[in-house]
Amino acid sequence: xxxxxxxxxxxxxxxxxxxxxxxxxxxxxxxxxxxxxxxxxxxxxxxxxxxxxxxxxxxxxxxxxxxxxxxxxxxxxxxxxxxxxxxxxxxxxxxxxxxxxxxxxxxxxxxxxxxxxxxxxxxxxxxxxxxxxxxxxxxxxxxxxxxxxxxxxxxxxxxxxxxxxxxxxxxxxxxxxxxxxxxxxxxxxxxxxxxxxxxxxxxxxxxxxxxxxxxxxxxxxxxxxxxxxxxxxxxxxxxxxxxxxxxxxxxxxxxxxxxxxxxxxxxxxxxxxxxxxxxxxxxxxxxxxxxxxxxxxxxxxxxxxxxxxxxxxxxxxxxxxxxxxxxxxxxxxxxxxxxxxxxxxxxxxxxxxxxxxxxxxxxxxxxxxxxxxxxxxxxxxxxxxxxxxxxxxxxxxxxxxxxxxxxxxxxxxxxxx
Amino acid sequence: xxxxxxxxxxxxxxxxxxxxxxxxxxxxxxxxxxxxxxxxxxxxxxxxxxxxxxxxxxxxxxxxxxxxxxxxxxxxxxxxxxxxxxxxxxxxxxxxxxxxxxxxxxxxxxxxxxxxxxxxxxxxxxxxxxxxxxxxxxxxxxxxxxxxxxxxxxxxxxxxxxxxxxxxxxxxxxxxxxxxxxxxxxxxxxxxxxxxxxxxxxxxxxxxxxxxxxxxxxxxxxxxxxxxxxxxxxxxxxxxxxxxxxxxxxxxxxxxxxxxxxxxxxxxxxxxxxxxxxxxxxxxxxxxxxxxxxxxxxxxxxxxxxxxxxxxxxxxxxxxxxxxxxxxxxxxxxxxxxxxxxxxxxxxxxxxxxxxxxxxxxxxxxxxxxxxxxxxxxxxxxxxxxxxxxxxxxxxxxxxxxxxxxxxxxxxxxxxxxxxxxxxxxxxxxxxxxxxxxxxxxxxxxxxxxxxxxxxxxxxxxxxxxxxxxxxxxxxxxxxxxxxxxxxxxxxxxxxxxxxxxxxxxxxxxxxxxxxxxxxxxxxxxxxxxxxxxxxxxx
Numbered sequence: 001x002x003x004x005x006x007x008x009x010x011x012x013x014x015x016x017x018x019x020x021x022x023x024x025x026x027x028x029x030x031x032x033x034x035x036x037x038x039x040x041x042x043x044x045x046x047x048x049x050x051x052x053x054x055x056x057x058x059x060x061x062x063x064x065x066x067x068x069x070x071x072x073x074x075x076x077x078x079x080x081x082x083x084x085x086x087x088x089x090x091x092x093x094x095x096x097x098x099x100x101x102x103x104x105x106x107x108x109x110x111x112x113x114x115x116x117x118x119x120x121x122x123x124x125x126x127x128x129x130x131x132x133x134x135x136x137x138x139x140x141x142x143x144x145x146x147x148x149x150x151x152x153x154x155x156x157x158x159x160x161x162x163x164x165x166x167x168x169x170x171x172x173x174x175x176x177x178x179x180x181x182x183x184x185x186x187x188x189x190x191x192x193x194x195x196x197x198x199x200x201x202x203x204x205x206x207x208x209x210x211x212x213x214x215x216x217x218x219x220x221x222x223x224x225x226x227x228x229x230x231x232x233x234x235x236x237x238x239x240x241x242x243x244x245x246x247x248x249x250x251x252x253x254x255x256x257x258x259x260x261x262x263x264x265x266x267x268x269x270x271x272x273x274x275x276x277x278x279x280x281x282x283x284x285x286x287x288x289x290x291x292x293x294x295x296x297x298x299x300x301x302x303x304x305x306x307x308x309x310x311x312x313x314x315x316x317x318x319x320x321x322x323x324x325x326x327x328x329x330x331x332x333x334x335x336x337x338x339x340x341x342x343x344x345x346x347x348x349x350x351x352x353x354x355x356x357x358x359x360x361x362x363x364x365x366x367x368x369x370x371x372x373x374x375x376x377x378x379x380x381x382x383x384x385x386x387x388x389x390x391x392x393x394x395x396x397x398x399x400x401x402x403x404x405x406x407x408x409x410x411x412x413x414x415x416x417x
Numbered sequence: 418x419x420x421x422x423x424x425x426x427x428x429x430x431x432x433x434x435x436x437x438x439x440x441x442x443x444x445x446x447x448x449x450x451x452x453x454x455x456x457x458x459x460x461x462x463x464x465x466x467x468x469x470x471x472x473x474x475x476x477x478x479x480x481x482x483x484x485x486x487x488x489x490x491x492x493x494x495x496x497x498x499x500x501x502x503x504x505x506x507x508x509x510x511x512x513x514x515x516x517x518x519x520x521x522x523x524x525x526x527x528x529x530x531x532x533x534x535x536x537x538x539x540x541x542x543x544x545x546x547x548x549x550x551x552x553x554x555x556x557x558x559x560x561x562x563x564x565x566x567x568x569x570x571x572x573x574x575x576x577x578x579x580x581x582x583x584x585x586x587x588x589x590x591x592x593x594x595x596x597x598x599x600x601x602x603x604x605x606x607x608x609x610x611x612x613x614x615x616x617x618x619x620x621x622x623x624x625x626x627x628x629x630x631x632x633x634x635x636x637x638x639x640x641x642x643x644x645x646x647x648x649x650x651x652x653x654x655x656x657x658x659x660x661x662x663x664x665x666x667x668x669x670x671x672x673x674x675x676x677x678x679x680x681x682x683x684x685x686x687x688x689x690x691x692x693x694x695x696x697x698x699x700x701x702x703x704x705x706x707x708x709x710x711x712x713x714x715x716x717x718x719x720x721x722x723x724x725x726x727x728x729x730x731x732x733x734x735x736x737x738x739x740x741x742x743x744x745x746x747x748x749x750x751x752x753x754x755x756x757x758x759x760x761x762x763x764x765x766x767x768x769x770x771x772x773x774x775x776x777x778x779x780x781x782x783x784x785x786x787x788x789x790x791x792x793x794x795x796x797x798x799x800x801x802x803x804x805x806x807x808x809x810x811x812x813x814x815x816x817x818x819x820x821x822x823x824x825x826x827x828x829x830x831x832x833x834x835x836x837x838x839x840x841x842x843x844x845x846x847x848x849x850x851x852x853x854x855x856x857x858x859x860x861x862x863x864x865x866x867x868x869x870x871x872x873x874x875x876x877x878x879x880x881x882x883x884x885x886x887x888x889x890x891x892x893x894x895x896x897x898x899x900x901x902x903x904x905x906x907x908x909x910x911x912x913x914x915x916x917x918x919x920x921x922x923x924x925x926x927x928x929x930x931x932x933x934x935x936x937x938x939x940x941x942x943x944x945x946x947x948x949x950x951x952x953x954x955x956x
Contacts, residue, residue, distance in 0.1 A: 057786070108776040109615075137610035169609075170784070173468070178785030212781040219473060219778040222595065223912070230910035237902050245895060279845050282907055282915045286852065286922070289903035293856070293896035297863070300892045328859075328866045331812070335805050335862070336855030342801035343851055348793030350465075350786075351848055358852070 007323045011370055012315050012378060018371035022260060029267015036270055044270050047277030047353075048213050050227070052100040052220035054111040057211035058119065060092040061179045064207075069094060073118040078111070087349040091177075093210070100217055108214055119207055127203040134172070134179055134208045141165035141198075150197035164190055178208035227281045231262075234285055238292055246299060253376040254295045257368045261291045265360050272356075279354040287361025290336070294329065294369040301325050302377070314381050318374050333366035422946060425939045432931075433826060436833025459836040461588075463843030463917050466791050468784030469606035471913065472615070473777045476599045480772035481569035482516040482562065489540050490519055491677045493555070494651070496535045502528045517543075517557035524551050569771040570599050576770050577603065577618050583763050584614060600777065604913070609783055617760055619774055624685065624703075624765060625678040626713070626747075629724035629736050632672030633657075640671045651676050657726075657733025672733050674726050679716040684709025688765035690758040693750050699758040700750035703765060710745030718742040729761075794847035801851045802828075805858055813865055815955035819940045820861040823932040827857050830928035831921065840924070843917030853925025856900070860933030863889040868956060878954040882941050886934065893933060897926050 033043040048055050058064075070083040078098060086095040098111040120132060131140065142165035146157055153160055171189045172180050180186070182204065186195050215223075235255055242251035262284060269276055301321040309317055340362060344355035441452060442459040464471050490507060497504060505523025509516070524532050532553065536545045542561040547553050557565070570593060578591045586605050594602035608614055630652050634640040640654055641647070648654065655674050688703040705713055717725075717739050727734045727749050734749050753761070806824065810817035831853060835842060868885035876884060901923055908919035945954070 059785070108779055109612075112779075137608075139610070139613075173783060173785035174788040176785075177789070178783055208783070208785070209781075210783045210786045212779065214779040216777040218475075222598075226910045230906050233910075234903050234906050237906065238899060241899055241902065278912060278915055279918070282845060282911060282918050285903055285907055286900075286918075289900040290856065292899050292903075293859070296895045296899065297892055300895065304888070324870070325866075327869075328862050331862045331866070332856075332859040335808060335858050336852070338804045338808070339801035339851050339855035342804060343797045343848055345797075346793065346800055347797035347848065347851075348790060348844075350790055350844060351794070354845060354848060 007326050009323060009326075010319060011322045012319050012375060015371070015375040018367075018375070022264070022368075022372065025264050026260070026267065029264055029270060032270040033267060044266055045273060045275045047275040047280070048097070048215050048220075049278045050220055050224045050276070052215045052217045054098040054109075054115070055211075055213040056096045056112055056115050056209060057086060058094050058096065058207050059178045059210050060094065061181045061206050063092055064094045066094060069096070069119070072121060073115060076114055076118045078114055078118070081115070100220070108216055112212055112214060116209065120205060130201055130203045132205045133183075133198065133202040134205050136169075136202065138162070138165040138169040141168055144201050145194065145197065148197050148201070150193040151191060164194060172208070178210050179206070180204055223278065227278070230281070230285060231288075234288055238288070242296075242299075246303065249377065249380050250299055253373045253380075254292055254299075256376060257295055257373040258288050258291055260372050261287065261361060261364045261368050264364050265357055268360050269353075269357070274353055274356060277353055279351070280357050283354045283357035283361065287358060287365055290362060291365030291368060294333075294366055295373045297328065298322060298325055298369050298374060302374075315378050318378055322370055322374060329366060329369070333362060337362050419946070422939065422942055425935075426943070429826075429936055429939060433829060436830045439833030439836035440829070442836065460832065461839060461841045462787075462791075463841045463846065463913060464604055464606060464780075464787075465782050465844045465914050466787050466794075466842065467606050468609060468782050468787040469604065470608045470611040470614070471778070471780040471782075472603040472605075472611070473594060473779075474601045474603065474618075474774045475777050476570045476573045476601065476771075477773040477775060478566040478569045478599050479513070479516045482557070482565060483512060484771075485542075485565060486517050486519060486557070487676060489543060489555070491651070492539060493519070493521070493535065496539055497532070500528075500531055500535065502531055502535075515556070517562055519555040520548075520552060521555065522550075522552040524553060526551060566599065570601065572771045573774065574601055577601065579766075580617050580764060581605070581614070583766070584617065586614070601774075607784075609781060611779065611781060615776065617764060619770075619776075623728075623730050623770070624682045624749075625728045626680045627678050627726050627728055628675040628720060629726040629733075630673040630675055632736070633670030634672070635670065637671050640673055644673070649673075655726075655728060655731055655733050657728075657736075670733075672726060672736065674728065674733065679725070680705065680709050680713050682765070684712065685765055688762040690755070690762045691748070693748075696750075698750060699753040699755045700748050701753065701758050701762050701765065702746070702748045705745040705747075707745075714742050714744050790844045791847075794844055798847055798851045798854075802854050805854055809858065809861070813956055815944075816865055816868075816941075819937055819944075820858060820865070822940060823861060823937050824854060824858060826936055827853070827925065827928045827932045830931065831925045834924040834928065835921070840920045841913075841917055842921070843914040845914045846917035846921040849918045849921030850925065853922060853929065857925060857929040857933065859896070860889070860893050860929055861937060863892055864933065864937065865956060868954075872954065872956070878948070878952075879945050881954070882938075882945065886938055890934065893930070897930055901926055 036045070037043040042051075064085075066083040066085060070081060073081045073083070073096065080099040082097045084095050086093040096115055098115070116135070131144075133141075142158075142162045145161040145164060149157060151157075151160070167189055168186060171186065172178065176185065183195050183199055186198075235258065238258065239251045239255050242254050265284060265287065266276070269280070274280075298321060301324055302318055305317045305321050305324075306314075309320070337359070340355055340358040343351060344359050347355055440456060440459060442455045486509060490509070494507060503523070503525060504521055507519065507521045509518060510520050511518060521532075529547070533545060536543055536555060540555070542557055542565075543555050544558050545553050545555045574591055574593065578589075581589050581591065581603070586608055588606055590602065590604035592602055594600040603618070605611070605614060630649075631643060632640065634643065637654055652673050652675055654671055656669050656671050684705050686704045686706045686709070688701055691700055691702045692698065693700045721739050721741065724736050724738055726736045727747075729749065749761075802824070806821045809820040809824075813820060828850070831850065834840070864885050867889050868881045871881035871884045872878070904919040904922040904926070908916055908923070911919060948954070
């Protein structure tokens with residue numbers, strides 16, 4: 001079974017449609033980013049990695065009410081808190097975020113402690129000074145058990161109680177998702193004497209803290225700088241490698257293509273109001289690599305065909321090359337897309353932004369090799385012939401100047417078996 | 418089949434076994450649970466999969482510089498007194514931004530040479546320049562200043578490492594972070610409540626014993642009034658507990674304490690929690706080093722009848738009168754609980770932090786989230802992989818089996834690499850594995866499409882296979898090199914989880930170069946060797 005057996009589509013002829021399509025999405029993205037910049041000062045929604053601030057992810061034992069949580073927190077004086085549902089609805093998870101103003105470097109975790117205090121509410125004092133079992137560490141549990149010794153282990157109790165504390169915490173976190181609703185749930189895990197003892201010293205709140213991220217302003221700025229540097233170095237590396245392996249115009253075409261891909265992907269994030277975090281930047285760098293790969297495959301075929309079909313003009317050669325590689329391009333795109341789609345649908349909320357960037361990036365990256373990179377090559381050559389200069393894109397040369405021809409020397413990439 | 422082919426197959430099987438070894442290590446028992454446990458010890462999980470705390474701290478290097486320049490100032494004053502060089506004023510004008518800067522005013526012009534020789538002989542790390550109206554600036558030489566700051570960071574790393582070791586956190590990561598910002602990265606797996614750890618790490622535990630010149634006073638103003646409204650230049654005001662306050666009362670008192678220290682934390686050899694013999698309250702007993710003991714003996718001999726203050730982090734812990742010279746032991750008591758005495762002894766034992774630390778970033782992943790992440794990531798990986806495996810079979814028929822074998826071998830080699838290098842698997846790393854599957858299969862597609870093309874052009878199966886591999890090889894190298902370069906940049910600039918992603922990507926692509934070209938070729942050759950003349954290739 002084979003798709004695209006002997007396709008002969010005139011891709012270059014459709015370049016104006018492609019341009020319109022790209023322009024449409026680019027402009028839409030730019031408009032969204034511009035609007036966002038004007039109203040909030042940031043062109044794209046930035047994650048806590050770059051903006052700084054405090055994020056607390058909380059899981060409830062019942063369906064949470066974000067509005068109620070928000071008013072609890074506001075009552076303690078945290079003005080700029082945002083509370084929103086997080087993840088799938090069955091998970092009862094809530095994300096509480098504080099802006100950078102509430103996250104001073106003098107006491108980095110002050111916002112976090114304030115939020116947790118607000119969530120505990122009257123909690124601890126209402127329960128007679130007991131501690132919250134749902135947010136206790138295994139160390140706290142072990143120390144309590146050691147002090148009260150419900151199993152009457154005497155001297156060598158330390159190791160036993162540390163293990164018991166750890167098993168309670170493991171059960172709570174790995175089996176129950178972080179929140180226990182009642183001490184009865186511990187029945188299978190620990191001795192009833194232990195449970196009875198815990199009841200005297202601990203109560204169960206209705207929430208458990210799943211994840212905390214606090215980024216101070218200094219680090220946020222550093223990470224922003226690093227992300228930009230990484231992207232620039234990546235692009236520079238690409239340009240140099242391609243200029244060495246092909247002609248410099250191929251390098252330029254590839255870089256412009258990648259720019260187009262990045263612009264549309266970032267614009268999509270702005271349009272969809274999705275945050276850009278560190279992992280999203282990693283995804284964007286990866287899709288730059290992927291788009292580049294795709295472009296290289298087409299370029300390799302173009303280079304090969306230029307050697308074989310010396311008499312034809314570049315536009316025809318390029319069309320033929322795209323058609324010849326079409327099968328591979330669609331297949332690889334399809335298969336890679338399948339894998340990142342699996343990631344997007346089944347990979348969990350933490351990777352959602354990352355996989356979204358890849359899903360968009362793979363589609364756009366494949367499209368751009370055909371629709372952007374190839375036409376740039378041809379357009380450049382036509383521009384040069386139009387100006388009366390020798391076309392630079394053929395035949396392939398390895399020398400430095402534009403007028404050196406390799407002649408009949410064997411191509412340096414001799415096939416290796 | 419011919420001998421060449423047989424050898425190649427042996428090599429492939431050997432490599433397979435080698436990398437399986439990398440994944441599993443040497444298991445203690447061969448049951449399912451034993452293998453799983455063995456795998457867990459080989460492949461390290463990142464914080465985002467295991468649960469734990471990630472901290473970035475900044476060492477306040479100016480603190481360390483201040484300590485040094487305070488001592489320099491004290492030595493300068495002492496020497497100027499012995500050489501009878503009068504001066505009007507000696508201060509540190511800008512403690513916050515230029516902690517190494519000391520300004521001396523009013524040196525008589527005929528004592529210039531003497532002053533300069535004091536600095537060059539007794540303060541070799543400092544240099545001095547003259548200013549207007551007989552004033553001199555003494556500042557640290559730039560190289561020495563940079564060295565001091567870097568040493569402070571290195572010492573802070575050591576101290577923090579000691580403290581965390583004493584706490585018993587398993588496999589912590591403590592290392593310098595970033596470039597030139599005096600930052601330290603601390604990763605504590607399994608610590609889901611960082612509050613206590615942070616307190617222990619942060620406490621500078623700067624223990625000093627200084628002479629107490631006056632007090633306790635009820636307030637700062639009262640202390641100043643007693644000295645005629647002006648603070649003597651060699652003394653400072655510190656607060657502490659009021660010893661006459663009733664038990665449990667938080668009353669604060671102020672003391673006049675000399676700036677110079679009799680002994681500092683460097684002179685400590687050990688510290689243990691204990692209980693006061695008379696009041697049975699928790700306290701901390703400490704022991705001095707040989708050199709420290711000698712210094713202390715000299716100091717106490719000269720100051721019998723005077724008051725000594727034990728100062729911890731610039732707060733006065735207790736004041737006592739020196740009744741007789743003390744050799745090398747002492748104790749600190751005052752408001753300790755059993756746990757705070759234990760913690761203080763721990764911090765004193767691990768050495769004092771040379772400077773304060775400030776927290777810049779804190780991330781805590783609860784183990785529940787870590788477990789969920791592993792489950793989701795592995796599930797997505799399996800679904801993605803099964804989809805690809807099936808498709809290859811469906812589209813390329815028996816050649817699909819070839820691609821599938823290469824893919825699975827790819828996975829084994831990738832995980833084996835990670836086991837061998839002790840690389841850390843993070844959640845984006847699992848995504849990287851999934852991505853490697855997708856991008857890796859690209860190599861096979863390239864080769865197979867080329868083979869199909871050659872077959873279409875009328876070549877024989879074996880010739881088509883050779884041409885396919887030959888032409889596709891260049892493209893495969895090009896695409897892999899560019900992506901590996903991308904991943905390398907990600908590794909350099911990325912933080913924990915992103916580094917994990919870059920690692921799996923690089924290992925996966927490297928493995929792919931091997932399987933797509935060598936292993937696939939060997940399998941094709943083996944299939945071809947068993948075919949009859951003129952039989953078609955299933956692809």
